[in-house]
Every structure is written in C-alpha cells, then in structure tokens.
Amino acid sequence: MxxxxxxxxxxxxxxxxxxxxxxxxxxxxxxxxxxxxxxxxxxxxxxxxxxxxxxxxxxxxxxxxxxxxxxxxxxxxxxxxxxxxxxxxxxxxxxxxxxxxxxxxxxxxxxxxxxxxxxxxxxxxxxxxxxxxxxxxxxxxxxxxxxxxxxxxxxxxxxxxxxxxxxxxxxxxxxxxxxxxxxxxxxxxxxxxxxxxxxxxxxxVEALQAADVAALVPRPRPEDHKYSRGVVGVRAGSETYPGAALLSVAGAASGLVGMVRYVGSAADQVRAAHPEVVGDGRVQAWVVGPGGGDEAADQLAAALATGVPVLVDADGLAHVRPGQAAVLTPHAGELARMLGTERDAVEARRLEHARRAAEEYDAVLLLKGRHTLVVAPGGRTRVTTTGLPWLATAGAGDVLSGVIGALLAAGLDPWDAASVGSWLHGAAATLAAGDGPLVASDVAATLPAVVRSLR
Missing domain, CATH: 3.40.50.10260 (YjeF N-terminal domain)
Incomplete structure (x- = not known):
C-alpha cells in the first residue's frame, strides 16, 4: 500500500x-x-x-x-x-x-x-x-x-x-x-x-498496489458454484445507447462473478455478444445508469426495489438521492451537477468535492480522472494510480461500472469494490494499450489477463 x-x-x-x-x-x-x-x-x-x-x-x-x-x-x-x-x-x-x-x-x-x-x-x-x-x-x-x-x-x-x-x-x-x-x-x-x-x-489517503489488489480480488473456492460466486445484474443502455449496455455487461462478465443478468432494451444485442448472460432474476448487486437516457429513472427505481447494493453511473446519477446507492461513479462534469457547482471548480479541488459528495449522498464516491479518487463517507480516500491517458475514451466508464458491480456481487464492500475495480480497470487499459491507442472493449477483454497476472 x-x-x-x-x-x-x-x-x-x-x-x-x-x-x-x-x-x-x-x-x-x-x-x-x-x-x-x-x-x-x-x-x-x-x-x-x-x-x-x-x-x-x-x-x-x-x-x-x-x-x-x-x-x-x-x-x-x-x-x-x-x-x-x-x-x-x-x-x-x-x-x-x-x-x-x-x-x-x-x-x-x-x-x-x-x-x-x-x-x-x-x-x-x-x-x-x-x-x-x-x-x-x-x-x-x-x-x-x-x-x-x-x-x-x-x-x-x-x-x-x-x-x-x-x-x-x-x-x-x-x-x-x-x-x-x-x-x-x-x-x-x-x-x-x-x-x-x-x-x-x-x-x-492511500493507493492500492498490485499485492493489495491480489489479496482483495475474490477467488472461487473448490466448493463454489455459479450462484455462490455472486450474481450481478446490469440495467443499462437504451434504444438510443445500446452500446453502453454491451460495454457494462462486458466489464461485469470478465470472470469475477459466477453469473451476469441483463435487463433492458438492448437484450438482443447483449445476448448476441455475450451468450452466457441471462435475463432477470435474483442478484447480489445491480449496475444502473450507463447509456440509460430516458429509461434511467425506471432502471434505478427497479434496482433499488430489490434491496441489494446498487452502483449508479452516468444517466442514473441525475435520479439518485442520498442514501440510495452503494457506489456512485461520476466524472467531474457529472459531479458538478450533483453538487450544484461548476466543472472547473471540481477539477481544481477534486479531493474537496469528492469528499463532500460522499458525505451528502452517503455513498462511496468514485470521481473519475487521471488519478481516480475513491472516497468513503467520513473522508477516507484511495487513489488509483494505474491507467494511462489513452483510457480517456468513450465507453471506458461503462466497462468500469460493470467491473465494480461484479466485485460488489462477489462480496467486496463498496469501498474495496470501487477501489479494486478502478485499479483493475486502469491496469487492463495499460496492458491493452501498450504504446498505442485503445477502445473500451479492449479494456474489458484484457481484464482476465490482469487478474491472472496477480497470482
């Protein structure tokens, strides 16, 4: 550490x-x-x-x-x-x-x-x-x-x-x-x-290192089955943004849990890309909001009604209220809207605004950026130092939400799930990019290799 x-x-x-x-x-x-x-x-x-x-x-x-x-x-x-x-x-x-x-x-x-x-x-x-x-x-x-x-x-x-x-x-x-x-x-x-x-x-303030992540990443026991390893649900995407659903599911379906469920208007596209993903049912955590558009409010309400931890990202952030979510994952512009301030103010005082939002929303707050911040209510902070500038690409945040949701479903608490997920996401981007560019789907595809390397 x-x-x-x-x-x-x-x-x-x-x-x-x-x-x-x-x-x-x-x-x-x-x-x-x-x-x-x-x-x-x-x-x-x-x-x-x-x-x-x-x-x-x-x-x-x-x-x-x-x-x-x-x-x-x-x-x-x-x-x-x-x-x-x-x-x-x-x-x-x-x-x-x-x-x-x-x-x-x-x-x-x-x-x-x-x-x-x-x-x-x-x-x-x-x-x-x-x-x-x-x-x-x-x-x-x-x-x-x-x-x-x-x-x-x-x-x-x-x-x-x-x-x-x-x-x-x-x-x-x-x-x-x-x-x-x-x-x-x-x-x-x-x-x-x-x-x-x-x-x-x-x-x-602390930053996880590879050995810390290796100790925290859930690994299946010999007696585990697909349900005991955890089931994560994804309510994301819309008629306008079906790709967000595909990318969130790709992050969730990177092998960290036993099963991924998808509920939403992009079900046909998701099943075609990920035949192992199934439909609605019991889960241990939900991912809500990426690409949700006009459907985001209903997606959030349905997830909250199940009583399990919910990660809220992107369009879902406009509808979340204090005390509802386990993890919130805004970028600086979204956090500015959540707090009623300007994006420039958030970028200039990232730690101050992330800690304020964690308190006001009573949730673990992940503020995306070159050095992503993960803040718990009370102010405890972790910083992600993995990743590289090529990670600033469309859909990368959707993949991140799926990874963190999977870790929540696998049993990590929100604080560890958000910080471990962010570390894995950044490390996968670095491995996938090498010396050149990447797209969000490359990050999802590289996640299993990063987890294997931790052994």
Whole structure:
C-alpha cells in the first residue's frame, strides 16, 4: 500500500524521531537520498552541471547538503538563494565543499538538472516573482523537486498560482497527499520515496498496489458454484445507447462473478455478444445508469426495489438521492451537477468535492480522472494510480461500472469494490494499450489477463 500523510502528521513523526537522533542526522539522510536520485537521473555526476534553487526552509538545507554530495562526485554545482534567510549550516558546508552561490541565473551555463528546494511542505500554494523568474531562465531543463514541487498545496493536491513542474520528486518518510491527488500529482513526475524510519499514524489517503489488489480480488473456492460466486445484474443502455449496455455487461462478465443478468432494451444485442448472460432474476448487486437516457429513472427505481447494493453511473446519477446507492461513479462534469457547482471548480479541488459528495449522498464516491479518487463517507480516500491517458475514451466508464458491480456481487464492500475495480480497470487499459491507442472493449477483454497476472 502506498500511503500519503498530511503535513501535520509528518511534522509530528519527524519531531519524535529527531529526539532519538544526533542533531542534523535526519537532514543528512534526506540529502543523501536526494543526491542519489539526481545521480540516477544524470546517469553519473562527473562533469555534470547542477543548479540548486534554494529557499529559506529545510528543503533548501536538503538541497545544499545534496549539493555537497554531488560536488564530491565531480559535479559542478551552483546555488541561487531565494527568499530571506537560509539554512546556515548547509550553506556553510556547501561553500566549504566548493559550491558557488550565484545571483544571475541567466548568466550561468545551462545546467543539466535543476534541484527545486524553493519551498518545503509547510509552504503556501504559489511562488514569489524571484522564484518564477529563476525557473523561467532554466525552462526545459529537467527538474528534481525536494519533497514536493514548490508551489503546490501539499495537503489537498490543489494548485493556485505558479508552481514547479518536476520530472522527478524525491520525498522523505512518506508520500504526501499532493503526490497522489490531482491536479498537483501531475506536477510531481516520477515520485521516489526515501525512507527515514518515521513512525506514522493511519494515512488519510492511500493507493492500492498490485499485492493489495491480489489479496482483495475474490477467488472461487473448490466448493463454489455459479450462484455462490455472486450474481450481478446490469440495467443499462437504451434504444438510443445500446452500446453502453454491451460495454457494462462486458466489464461485469470478465470472470469475477459466477453469473451476469441483463435487463433492458438492448437484450438482443447483449445476448448476441455475450451468450452466457441471462435475463432477470435474483442478484447480489445491480449496475444502473450507463447509456440509460430516458429509461434511467425506471432502471434505478427497479434496482433499488430489490434491496441489494446498487452502483449508479452516468444517466442514473441525475435520479439518485442520498442514501440510495452503494457506489456512485461520476466524472467531474457529472459531479458538478450533483453538487450544484461548476466543472472547473471540481477539477481544481477534486479531493474537496469528492469528499463532500460522499458525505451528502452517503455513498462511496468514485470521481473519475487521471488519478481516480475513491472516497468513503467520513473522508477516507484511495487513489488509483494505474491507467494511462489513452483510457480517456468513450465507453471506458461503462466497462468500469460493470467491473465494480461484479466485485460488489462477489462480496467486496463498496469501498474495496470501487477501489479494486478502478485499479483493475486502469491496469487492463495499460496492458491493452501498450504504446498505442485503445477502445473500451479492449479494456474489458484484457481484464482476465490482469487478474491472472496477480497470482
């Protein structure tokens, strides 16, 4: 499990650890990890030009001590001091090691890498003009951020004003919320974690990894039969959008349950494509809404009347009321309509709006996106880090709804079903796409291979 903690949690854990270590030992650990990450990016240090952008906080100290290590490896290291005061011991060590402090970035030879030590995890979103100017002077040079890209909101993943866009972020002790939650996650690049040995509490945000998914995916027991493995029902599609029914059923019929039932106006098309799918009957969960159009309200009412967990997506979201659904799966535009706000507001503050909707609708809320959020009432959050941009294709959400519905029917609780389903969906897209495009049906067809790979 990849866990992301808040600034306050990290600060408290660091304070406890520092009481048991010699003064400065924690910063030296961080600086060593940072230096090694820079060396990996450069494929060695000898003769390389490194520019440190150094702010007044501890991240500036980390950058300066990392600069000392890089100087010892033969790099040419210069530092630009931004802000008022700076880490005195780190600056003295940097100068003693042969590092140069410069003022005019534009007058320096173009560096091979820039180390962003401008603002630490306690900083506010946005950057001051001198930092913006320094970054502009080295635009196009690879950037390694210290802990987080400077200028992002660490605890929310929000962006407000100028900020660093890093190629690599080296973080210490634990991941921070901004590493996982968009839009800030998109500014982090590849995230490298340096373990500091912190004793941390439960994380408010986490991301499943392959081993976690393998442990959660339901697998049939020797004594199981098709009914005991779970039966999922799909009420989706319409005369106008029969394809949504086919895709939702394809996701549901990927082998995760013993039986799939379909009820709707696209029954003939569904049976032709999926002869193993049967008609109405008893189920353990329903999927409602994809492509439902004018039929979505009746589809939802019929599913709710059965008393089993219901996943609501797409057209069904316009008709759902608080307390009715187990899982809701909107994209940003749909969530904006559910909350009576604008799509831009949801995209800018994804975590805030997803948590608000989970509370208001008393359901697990899955907010689709590059880093999909799965939020339970109470605020507990999982982030899906599988997937790739090619997954932004028509019908992909219909497949996702079927996968999650199947996992609900197989016995996972809504929280696990939504987060495991989202992980599998993203992993299947990555496997199906390779280096090129894909369509939604490719994702459904690849799901069994992803599940097999987890063994």
């Amino acid at each position: 990849r866990r992301a903690h808040t600034v306050a949690q990290v600060r408290d854990a660091e304070a406890v650890l520092m009481r048991s270590l010699p003064e400065g030992a924690l910063m030296q650990r961080a600086a060593s990890g940072l230096a090694h990450a820079v060396l990996d990016l450069l494929d060695g240090g000898y003769g390389r030009r490194v520019l440190l952008l150094v702010g007044s906080g501890d991240n500036g100290g980390d950058a300066l001590y990392a600069g000392c290590a890089l100087l010892r490896r033969g790099s040419q290291v210069a530092a630009v001091l931004l802000g008022g005061s700076h880490h005195e011991e780190g600056l003295a060590a940097f100068r003693a090691a042969g590092g140069r402090v410069v003022v005019d970035v534009a007058g320096e030879p173009r560096p091979d890498v820039v180390v962003d030590g401008i603002v630490g995890i306690g900083g506010h979103p946005g950057l001051r003009p001198p930092a913006v100017a320094a970054l502009a002077a080295v635009a196009g040079v690879p950037v390694v951020a210290v802990d987080v890209p400077s200028g992002v909101d660490v605890d929310t993943g929000e962006l407000d004003g100028p900020h660093v866009v890093a190629d690599v972020t080296v973080t210490f002790g634990t991941h921070k919320v901004a590493h996982l939650v968009g839009p800030a996650a998109g500014a982090c690049g590849a995230v490298h974690l340096v373990d500091l040995g912190l004793d941390l509490p439960e994380a408010p």
